[in-house]
Amino acid sequence: MPDSVRIQTDPGSAAVGEYLASMLSALGMSAAANDSGDFRLHLGGSQPAEGYLLRVSESGVELEAGSEAGLFWGIQSIRQLLKKDGEHWSLPQTRIEDYPRFSYRGAMLDVARHFFSVADVKRYIDDIVLLKLNVLHLHLTDDQGWRIEIEGWPNLTEHGASTQVGGGGGGYYTQGDYREIVAYAASRFVTVVPEIDLPGHTNAALASYPELNCDDKAPALYEGIEVGFSSLCVDKKLTYKFLEDVLGQVATLTPGPWLHIGGDEAHSTPEADYLKFIARASKIAASTGKTVVGWHEMGKSAELPTGTVGQYWSYTTPREDAAERARQFLASGGKLILSPANAIYLDMKYEESSPLGLNWADGPTSVRRSYEWEPLEVVPGAAEGDLLGIEAPLWTETITSISEIETMAFPRIASAAQIAWSSKTRPEFAEFTEQLRNLGSVLEREGIKFERAAGISWH
Numbered sequence: 001m002p003d004s005v006r007i008q009t010d011p012g013s014a015a016v017g018e019y020l021a022s023m024l025s026a027l028g029m030s031a032a033a034n035d036s037g038d039f040r041l042h043l044g045g046s047q048p049a050e051g052y053l054l055r056v057s058e059s060g061v062e063l064e065a066g067s068e069a070g071l072f073w074g075i076q077s078i079r080q081l082l083k084k085d086g087e088h089w090s091l092p093q094t095r096i097e098d099y100p101r102f103s104y105r106g107a108m109l110d111v112a113r114h115f116f117s118v119a120d121v122k123r124y125i126d127d128i129v130l131l132k133l134n135v136l137h138l139h140l141t142d143d144q145g146w147r148i149e150i151e152g153w154p155n156l157t158e159h160g161a162s163t164q165v166g167g168g169g170g171g172y173y174t175q176g177d178y179r180e181i182v183a184y185a186a187s188r189f190v191t192v193v194p195e196i197d198l199p200g201h202t203n204a205a206l207a208s209y210p211e212l213n214c215d216d217k218a219p220a221l222y223e224g225i226e227v228g229f230s231s232l233c234v235d236k237k238l239t240y241k242f243l244e245d246v247l248g249q250v251a252t253l254t255p256g257p258w259l260h261i262g263g264d265e266a267h268s269t270p271e272a273d274y275l276k277f278i279a280r281a282s283k284i285a286a287s288t289g290k291t292v293v294g295w296h297e298m299g300k301s302a303e304l305p306t307g308t309v310g311q312y313w314s315y316t317t318p319r320e321d322a323a324e325r326a327r328q329f330l331a332s333g334g335k336l337i338l339s340p341a342n343a344i345y346l347d348m349k350y351e352e353s354s355p356l357g358l359n360w361a362d363g364p365t366s367v368r369r370s371y372e373w374e375p376l377e378v379v380p381g382a383a384e385g386d387l388l389g390i391e392a393p394l395w396t397e398t399i400t401s402i403s404e405i406e407t408m409a410f411p412r413i414a415s416a417a418q419i420a421w422s423s424k425t426r427p428e429f430a431e432f433t434e435q436l437r438n439l440g441s442v443l444e445r446e447g448i449k450f451e452r453a454a455g456i457s458w459h
């Protein structure tokens with residue numbers, strides 16, 4: 001490939017053409033728009049949603065797709081295929097016709113246990129699009145910190161955002177910051193799903209407003225890692241005014257179709273209260289016009305708004321109680337997002353001796369385990385069409401920097417991405433490790449940290 005490459009676009013592919021140009025420049029090539037190109041990008045193919053056709057031959061690189069997103073994913077394949085031979089960059093001759101199995105291919109980042117800057121979040125977005133993930137779920141609130149500015153409730157951020165796990169201060173996103181993240185994500189065909197975790201995981205809010213507590217007494221801020229001790233006051237009118245304000249503002253700030261209201265591990269909310277609360281809170285969330293999403297525990301409620309999406313976070317081997325909760329979402333006309341903790345919780349240790357991470361989900365999660373599972377086998381009774389997609393969460397009790405985020409995510413997030421993108425018949429693990437080895441070179445070149453996990457012969 002010449003050091004100075006020409007990119008030919010049509011009106012529909014001009015924007016992604018610019019992205020390609022900046023990607024190539026970052027590798028040291030000079031790239032410019034031109035009407036006869038080494039790269040020819042064409043919007044208007046008949047590929048399925050998000051699909052693309054990439055042809056690399058003697059006469060250059062041709063990429064076509066039926067959507068800008070498809071072109072963008074094709075460019076990510078180019079990003080993965082580019083190799084430096086001595087002085088020059090090259091691409092192998094190939095023909096790839098590709099489209100995703102699932103429309104929802106997510107990563108979740110917990111910015112509540114530890115806070116991460118706007119720049120960190122943008123970087124993680126650039127990291128995950130390499131693997132064609134198209135959703136970033138932000139876990140914005142938890143016991144240890146409230147991370148999003150809400151007008152009319154200034155203490156949530158003035159007080160409730162001042163802590164994180166282990167001390168050292170916290171942080172929050174102003175509404176402007178959040179808009180910036182969402183816009184950056186959109187420029188990379190990533191949809192942000194905001195989560196306000198309710199009614200448990202709310203100590204930071206309860207500490208900020210005494211009147212949200214049943215006894216009108218604010219608890220202290222919390223910097224530990226226990227779960228399940230906090231609950232909003234289910235019978236107070238103010239609780240629902242709070243929800244209307246918070247969910248209303250977050251929905252307005254979010255262009256994407258989803259609004260996540262948590263619902264997990266509400267161990268200190270009595271069952272009857274939980275059911276009452278979820279019925280009301282999910283109604284308020286739905287009234288914003290968004291599709292409501294909740295962790296699978298919300299399936300205890302038979303009063304979910306039609307179409308509510310459930311996020312299953314139990315194990316890959318069917319767990320009857322969790323599966324039953326999950327099926328309740330299907331009965332309410334919704335779909336499922338699969339996040340089986342023992343396979344794609346990126347906060348699990350790689351092995352017993354890993355310095356970072358937790359270890360509760362059936363022991364450490366090796367790369368092999370992250371890869372060897374099949375979505376259709378997780379929730380008995382859920383068919384292909386019942387699955388919206390899969391998501392790899394990264395909880396951050398033990399994670400304090402973007403380098404640590406990347407180390408926990410890569411390479412296991414590639415397993416999640418592969419399962420989310422490719423058809424049911426996937427390469428055997430041995431072949432997949434070859435792909436990971438190549439991915440390792442790309443990560444290295446881009447300065448993305450990764451775990452040189454055992455069992456793969458990294459370059």
Ligand code: TNX
Nearest residue numbers: 227264265295313347358395
């Ligand atoms: C369970 S998964 C949680 C989180 C923790 C995580 C740690 C889920 C819905 N809740 O509160 O951070 O385990 O792995």
